[in-house]
Amino acid sequence: MNVSIIAGGAGFVGCNLLPLLAKEDRHLMVLDNLCRGREEYLDAARAAAPGRVHFIHVDLSDRAATLLAFNAAQKLGTVDEVWHLAANSDIPAGVLDANVDLRDTFMTTFSLLEAMKVHQVPALHFASSSAIYGDLGGVGLHESIGPLLPISNYGAMKLASEALISAAAESYLVSANLFRFPNVVGIPATHGVILDFVNKLAVAPDHLDVLGDGSQQKAYLHVSDLVAAMLRVRGRSTDHKVEVVNIGPTDEGVTVRWIAEQVVARVKPGAEIRFGTGNKGWVGDVPKFKYLTDRMQAYGWAPALGSPGAVARAIDEIARQQGH
């Protein structure tokens, strides 16, 4: 039986992907440092595929430990793909200390590639990010635009990972998919603007302080649409080695102001919303971007939910998750 390795698979995106992969007749080996992920997030996949969902608690920036985990996976069958979803997801933390993204976002890529080289694993699916584009000033972002000047260490280490994967594809990988994620929402929420707002209102129910003036506008995708998109591209022919695709909604997104209003309406109606100044929430925050997804659409994919629908659904899901 074939084996999928899912690096960072106990996190937000991973545990939404697992139940879909579990429908196939294969073993799933989840590798995660449980920094934000949790082993109980695997419960749904384990119920769907008894005996086929495995977990190793491992720091993937540790190359020797990563290789040992691959050895364990190889004992289950032939490892034919790696999903690399492991990364630091706290962008401001990475701006303050570059070591965070170096270790959790870049060295995880390095370790995984080294282990794939040793074990001759053919296919890699990588969670890249719109952050690799930096701030190109509102121009439509297609996959071939440049220059790529990320403004956060998170974006820098995602771009660095893309570059390393690309070189590996020339040398030993059979195929690699670089999925450039937008802002993704849904549950289990471990971070992000919606969870922040819900948590702030739990602490101080009468008001909500918003970083920046609320005009930051971004596209949001629901995690259910994201995993469907990745699985669609995964089935492509491998006549070209590296595929780069923006995954996102076709709309221009919603503002932070609108999200704040929706969260207040759902969680604490009547709470006062207080805005800061400036159109960036933090260093490394890209104030506005427009994502072009023609390439993804050519795969016959379109999201079921646009940005407003994705955010509205996620607000309700996260509010329930937090006990509202």
Place this chain on the structure above:
Amino acid sequence: MNVSIIAGGAGFVGCNLLPLLAKEDRHLMVLDNLCRGREEYLDAARAAAPGRVHFIHVDLSDRAATLLAFNAAQKLGTVDEVWHLAANSDIPAGVLDANVDLRDTFMTTFSLLEAMKVHQVPALHFASSSAIYGDLGGVGLHESIGPLLPISNYGAMKLASEALISAAAESYLVSANLFRFPNVVGIPATHGVILDFVNKLAVAPDHLDVLGDGSQQKAYLHVSDLVAAMLRVRGRSTDHKVEVVNIGPTDEGVTVRWIAEQVVARVKPGAEIRFGTGNKGWVGDVPKFKYLTDRMQAYGWAPALGSPGAVARAIDEIARQQGH
């Protein structure tokens, strides 16, 4: 007195840059691991600027050692710029073992940026590479083209370095210049196709074995033109933080076949040239590329020598260097 730090300054490009920097009333602190560089390459600059050219033998992938070297430089005066010319320059070695480019090309960037953050050094000039473009199939390469899919770990780690510098410019650097080098020729030659050919003919004077079929065509720049270009951009206003410039000749380059013929004619007339097969010399070699340099020309710069002139001059210089 201000201080320039020149990382990798005892190497090929560094020792061509130093005599020009030495004309300014400033200290020059060269940091180099002497992997390919040599301390005697600093002699010309030391003669031109007695007491102002300093050297520390240091591995810049070692963050603590890098910080100590910056402390030493700071004792001479205010460090106002860093030239980052340190890298592995053996592309095939880096393809075989990704650790080489990780350590010498990327972690050197990481260490230097960390030290610049601590010491609040405002300006960085970085030796990037045409290798970041990967193999885009003969299309003209301008600075805004994508996707950037390097095909060697060397190119990957140069792109990774660009990304990290870009994020640093958003956070603490005042300005950064990303110079995308073409193939650069001249002396002191430490590596490269011309030196390889000259050395092969010294060992076996009757023939010259060429990797690939000789049709690989590349643009070459003489190092004297390269350093002039970098100094031109260094003087720009800092109204935008990050400048990315291709530096290269405007022609489409010369073939490996032509270079082989010129080397044979200069060093061992009559030696038989034997070609291999394929249009790539090694994994990670980009067979042909066309470099667009409009942005550099807008700085009022044009190379004194095109590719044929640069290669011809370098062949003569390298032949002399090797005792012919």
